[in-house]
Amino acid sequence: MKTGTSWLCALLINLLSLSANAAVSSEEALSLGKDLTPVGGERAGNSAGTIPPWAGGLPKDAGQENSDGFLDDPFANEKPLFTITAENVEQYKENLSEGQIAMFKRYPGSYRMVVYPSHRTVSLPDDIYAAIKTSALKTEAIESGNGLRNFSESRYYAFPIPRNGLEVIWNHITRYRGRTLHRSIVQVTPQVSGDYTLVRFEDKVGFPDGLKDLDASKSSNALLYYTQRVTAPSRLAGNVLLVHESIDQVSQPRMAWLYNAGQRRVRRAPQVAYDGPGTAADGLATVDNFDMYNGAPDRYEWRLVGKRELYIPYNNYKLDSQSLKYSDIVKPGHTNQDLARYELHRVWEVEATLKPGERHIYAKRRFFLDEDSWQIAVSEQYDARGQLWRVGQAMLVQQYKAQVPLYAFETLNDLTAGRYLAIGMKNEEKHGVEFGIDLSATEFTPAALRNSGVR
Template sequence: MRSFAILLLTLAMLPAQAKVSPEQADRLGQDLTPLGGERAGNAAGTIPAWDGGLDKPIAGYQPGMHHPDPYAADAVQYVVNRDNLDQYQKLLTPGLQRLLERQPSYHLRVMPSRRSAAAPQRIYAATRFNAENAELISGGNGVQGVAAGVPFPLPQSGQEAIWNHVLRYRGEQIHLVTNQAAVLANGSYNLLKLDRDIYFVYGREGMTPQGLDNTLFYYKYRVVAPAKVAGSALVVQETLDQVLAIRKAWRFNRGERRVRRLPMLAFDTPQPDTNGMATADQVDTYNGAPDRYEWTMLGKQEMLVPYNSYAVHQKGIPYADILQRKHVNPELLRYELHRVWVVEAQLRTGFSHPYAQRRFYLDEDSWQILAVDLYDKRGELVGLQESHPISYYDAPMFGSTLETIYDFAGDRYFADGLDNNEPMYNFQATLSPRDFTPQALRREGN
């Protein structure tokens, strides 16, 4: 307890991160995109200029549809596999290289680069405000002076970049039904179907820094299938500064017929029903307080990353066609060349986590984490995490439709977000904070 108090005192004494000048902020919407990416393409012409992204529904789209692929006519430019890995090595994360080396049936279908990421105009305006007002507090474990937009569109540190991911725009509320699966080395798995609701506070229209009250979002899920665990449910109240106030979580256990407060649902706490392959802070690729790691910005790099993954998002695809033995079906995935921010996280002395080091690759146009290299305490590369995103152009927002975690030692992987045979996300769901209480959780479980 004493050491925790000393940590809090130390964090409080650290200076806040400096804000950027008005002159720097004026670059947003000029040579930089409104969220801080480079507007221009690359010198080789293999990455195009950003022209606004997909900021409105495409022709033929109707509300409730699985999003049609706006780039379905694109041809594969080239394929990367184990045989030609050396030729493209500098464009691949170490984790992706390892996956290709280990699995000869895995390959990358590389398509033309399409900078489709977009957000509402009010998010762009809020980001411009945040650029001059955002500050890291509590030693980087909280943010103040911000609301709605990306907090640090011109990042000066690794912590600022990771906060951009945590606070990126994901809509105001979402109802979704998705499946997850832990695919074992022999290819066997069981689907777990979850009915989920998310109510975002930070990104809501009209939100101000004063109105946040240290709340980031509310989250709830109810297990729909299989029958033996159906009815179990979870609710989370997520805080913005988790050093000031940790997230609150309650779980309804169908067998016990009661709601229990969870003492900890963060950091290295194992996610339920993932066969030990996923920790709590790997949901949404990374979430929660950054205080267990030292964060280092390594700069920006051109990489082959998952992008515009509409093929694996389409309605009616049998989940067995997606979840192949050893890896997701590569013929349903799309990789593109994009510029990404590279951020390294090193576990601080005195803390524990299965991943003593992680290297994050963040999309310059959306701040979505696209890939993570996972290292253990011996410095061994033990896993790869990927987000396969699309532009939900009806929102508009850019985010993952499928997330994967590969465990190299176990020759197995975890997949979350399978929605092909479920109703599509509803960004207009009628939700309120009252739906995310222990009492609401009890109703969900009954």
């Protein structure tokens, strides 16, 4: 049900009337860690008791981590509450998005959502909670909200008490993902029949506060640094993408470079933005579909619809397990929904409408963000005719050892083509996600691309 009577909704109404670019007052910031969680979610559960209060999230010792870096499932012995199918979807539609309902209609015989008890598992390091309070007090939006001022000190969660839809999206863009991370993952774009080829990536991400040898005078506007190296199939192996993501995306837009292993050349890549084609995505995703949404928000008008309760992917440790093969997960039409776990959680709903005169293949988009992590859990993309085109979901997992909310993988289903993209699976890889690894700023330079791109 929608949370229309909570004190937070009243607060939101008051905040929306304030200046769109001002930081919150010290009195408002005091609610963080009290009535609000340290990240900005409602600490209390819902009135029905189906969403529990936030009580600190999963502790770091919630389970074991094996030698390959994969986590135990703290909820492995839980039984489902019920299963939503095409036959009973009407009974649950109040807590489903339009895109979720469309998936039941598109795949009535196979699509289902297995719903479990809700657990608010998100937990972050204490110093990140302190940084969030700094963000609340100091960060301001500039250039119509397309950049941030006074954010380099805190670095994470620009607007924990948001006033509008754009500030909500900035929280997703600036959320904590560990100061550095490394992962080996696969991407698939199955045919309608279910046949697929694995594309393997090696990703490295470094945030300014986690990198060695970073020149502070040249990185004050840096949000993150990212490399993506293709390791398979052989026709793509050795190609490397480098991205420097900025905070103020108006004065200094994203910079990207591509190393082409066949040509052995490094080139600037301005197409790695907005609706440029996603890497090896077979036309099923845009660049800004990656991570559910990324990049400059300037081409859209952002509207905060409000908060609601939604069944979203949550605590998907089973999908992140080494016990599964990729063939267990990848199925025709969509990934294996029998393995997916859904829970009822409160989400922020944001709608993005393409500005007049701007270009993008998606004329409208809708995002549903988990209140405890600011991670987009469900997304909807609409074409120029206003028709729902693509539906995305992120299979959320709390990496409790590292205290990082992440996801097992993300998917984007094309309702027209009957195909989908899934990226982030690592079940058959040698190691899970590695956090806190030693990374140097010199690894994220165009000069370093050639060496990292050797086949």
